[in-house]
Amino acid sequence: MSWKITAFAPRPVVEAALIAHEDVFDWDPDIVISGSEVAEDQPEDWRLEAWLPRRPTRADRAAVAGLFAGDVPDLTVEKLPETDWLTLSQQGVQPIRAGRFHVHTPEHPAADEPGLRDFVIPASQAFGTGQHATTSGCLTMLTEMRRRGVIVRNCADIGTGTGLLAFAALDLWPRALATASDIDHVCTGVVIDNAGANGVPLGAGSGQLTMLIADGMDHPLLTARGPYDLIIANILAGPLISLAPDFGRHLVPGGHLLLAGLLETQEAQVRSACRAAGLRLAARLVRGDWSILWLRKRTDWRRPRGR
Incomplete structure (x- = not known):
């Protein structure tokens, strides 16, 4: 996957977004979602990450934003190096x-x-x-x-x-x-x-x-x-x-x-x-x-x- 969308928010907000993702029946399977804490000493500060095999379209960004109820946190989009990010992450x-x-x-x-x-x-x-x-x-x-x-x-x-x-x-x-x-x-x-x-x-x-x-x-x-x-x-x-x-x-x-x-x-x-x-x-x-x-x-x- 070569692109990533990231949103930073408090843990309850990211957890709610992960739950919302499970309820989206027509979710694009090319967009892989995960949530995690920013650091061990910041257990209440989380990030939601969405990985894509393509440059995110406006619809892709809207899909990620739509997981958040109320105010949507800022979404950052970045191109990742050409590497096996799953293997690298381990x-x-x-x-x-x-x-x-x-x-x-x-x-x-x-x-x-x-x-x-x-x-x-x-x-x-x-x-x-x-x-x-x-x-x-x-x-x-x-x-x-x-x-x-x-x-x-x-x-x-x-x-x-x-x-x-x-x-x-x-x-x-x-x-x-x-x-x-x-x-x-x-x-x-x-x-x-x-x-x-x-x-x-x-x-x-x-x-x-x-x-x-x-x-x-x-x-x-x-x-x-x-x-x-x-x-x-x-x-x-x-x-x-x-x-x-x-x-x-x-x-x-x-x-x-x-x-x-x-x-x-x-x-x-x-x-x-x-x-x-x-x-x-x-x-x-x-x-x-x-x-x-x-x-x-x-x-x-x-x-x-x-x-």
Whole structure:
């Protein structure tokens, strides 16, 4: 991507703009949006950034401005150097230590500590799409699930990106069937490469990972390989709400659902959608502004008629 639009505003304003973005059904997929704090010592000062593969048009600037309610902050437009900005943005990323896992890029050494599973995830197009707070929260929650005696024989990681959370699930439950999916075709090669680098076997059998491209749960193989004991989805609040009925339908009674990618301010909406799908909260974590939810499907749940 060669152009960027930036707006600086207080954190609540940027968070509201990110939520508004999720509700725009005809959003141009070429415009990638993210929000982040300006600096660690300025937690209330945020920026919204929009990356484009072209010089922004008046309509592009209007689309970004339209995400803000009330006064629109000043928008600055800049041309970026011709480089792989996603890979560049991950250089120097600090390792993640969460639960029984240590995750790092090749620039950092592996952890040499008994009982700690090390994963190396290179900077790549897929690696840049996640939030470290949500990733570490999911790794922590998966570890806690295993500590509490959760048994997983069949799991799915929806919106897998790099495959990391699917790798972690297979490490915790090494005899499980595992399926990873993503809507982005580039993730297929990324997951295959990362699986090879981390000794994760690919295939359709016990202890192996199957990778496929799917929009949410909409894939015949996802249906055929279910129902699941565990579904993981570290994506965004909007898709989590939309997919809640599908998650409930594809879980066994008493099955587990791990959700992340939602702001704490969006948690009530996500939990409401999950309750309607027969899912109840088992545990939650908050990492910074992000919520990580562990839910379970009610054992007595019956799908309401007409749905």
